[in-house]
Amino acid sequence: MRLAIISVSNKGQELAIDLKEKLDLDSTIIRCDLYHKNVKKYFPLLFSEYDGIIAIMASGILIRSIAGLIKSKVTDPAVLNIDDNGRFVISTLSGHLGGANELTNKIAALIDATSVITTSTDVNRKLGIDVLARDLYLAIDNPKEILYFNKAILEGREISLTVNPNKNFEYLFDYLNNVTLEINVSIYYSSKMNIDEILVSLDEHEMILKEKKIVVGIGCRRDKECRYIYDGVKKSLKDLNILISRVNMFASAEIKKDEKGILELSNKLNIPVSFVEIDKLKLFESNDISKSEFVKSKFGIYGVCEPSALIMAGFDSRLIYKKTSYDGVTIAIAISN
Template identity: 80%
Template structure:
């Protein structure tokens, strides 16, 4: 998640600085940038560049600034509103698909504030279909149907999930069993459903949830044991609340293609591993990648796990877990656009 924090007062700016310091230590936050004043100038830029915008200002200023920019719940960034004193964190826009509700809870804990969430499914302790998609990193083929399905869930009606019996959907079953919000679901099996899809049905309506490719990039010291690499892998996906069965692929640089620990992990998890050519990594550019002069001096590239993950996840992919070190192992996680 790339976050912009924008403030208009000195008090708000001080709060923004304190919040950035805390978020910089969160591996699920790829970067946090600060902006101050000039809201009319900055907001159109922030809408295009960031996943989430935290506005520390009066709600009137925020609403007037973003009103002309709002397009769709499928594309608009998450917008949070915080007062100058940091008393309240309000989920203002894109609560589910954009992740504003979850981010509101996180930010409120960080600054000891009261979270304010008003979406109907949340306040009624129901599980929205768009929440499922966001939590499980799934795309939705027809976002206009979200309202119909969430209304049906609010009314306590049964929703049918249809999946392919030949695919491991443990991540879905565990999620539905562990979630505390209410939803009445039946599971059906059909070989006609693509293995990377979940068909959601009620009456004559249908939504297709499709897995976005989750790729775990791995870097490690020479000879690192599989157990140590697995431990780092597990800590990372646990931070993201991703079940092992939801991970699609492992990746690293070609200099690691004979690394026994990585190959054993691929076999243990029953996940393919792709080793990216060094020339591809050398040519790859992204402002979200952390550059290591040490790695550059040894291998001629600035990093292993982050560029490998982004390249393998495909064009326009994004990091959802920045490079994090675990006792000689580095992990980064990228996700495909669709």
């Protein structure tokens, strides 16, 4: 997640600096930038450039600043509101699809504050269909139907989920079995369904949830054993609450195409691996990737795991887990848009 923290007072700025230091240690936070004052100037930029905005200011200032920028629950960034004393963290905008509710709980824990969440499904301990989609990294083809399905869930009505029987949906079943929020669903199978889609239906209402492509980028020292690579992958996915069965692909640089540990892991988990050509890695540019001078001096490229994951996830993909090292293994995770 790319975050911006904006403050207006000196006290708020101090809290922003402290919070950034904590967030920079979190592998799921790809970038965290600070802004101070000039809210009219900065908010239009923040809405277009960041996944989440943490506004340390009075709620009135925040609401007046973003009112003209709000467009859709599908595209608007997560917006959080924190008071100068850091007592309350309020999920203000894009609680579900934007991830504001989840981020609110994370930030509140970091600064020992009280989280405030007001979305209906959450306060009633129900699993919103948009929460399910976000948690499982699924795109929603018809977001206008979210309100209908969430209202039905609040009323305790049964939702139908239809999937292709030839696809491993272990991640979906595991999620439904372990989630602490309530939802009443029945699972149906149809070979007419596309293999990467889930049909949600009730009465005459339907929506399609489609898998976004999740790519785990891997870098490692020469001859690194499979078990160590697997440990790094598992730890990274655990931080994101992603089951291994939800991963679509592994990726690395072509200089790693003979690494037995990576090939063995691919075979073991039945997850394909792609090795990206050095020329593509040299040409690839992104403001979100870290650059290693050591890797550059040795291989002529600035990195392996992050650019490999982004390239294989496709155009306009984004990192959801920045380069993290695990005993000679580096892992990054990207997702298609």
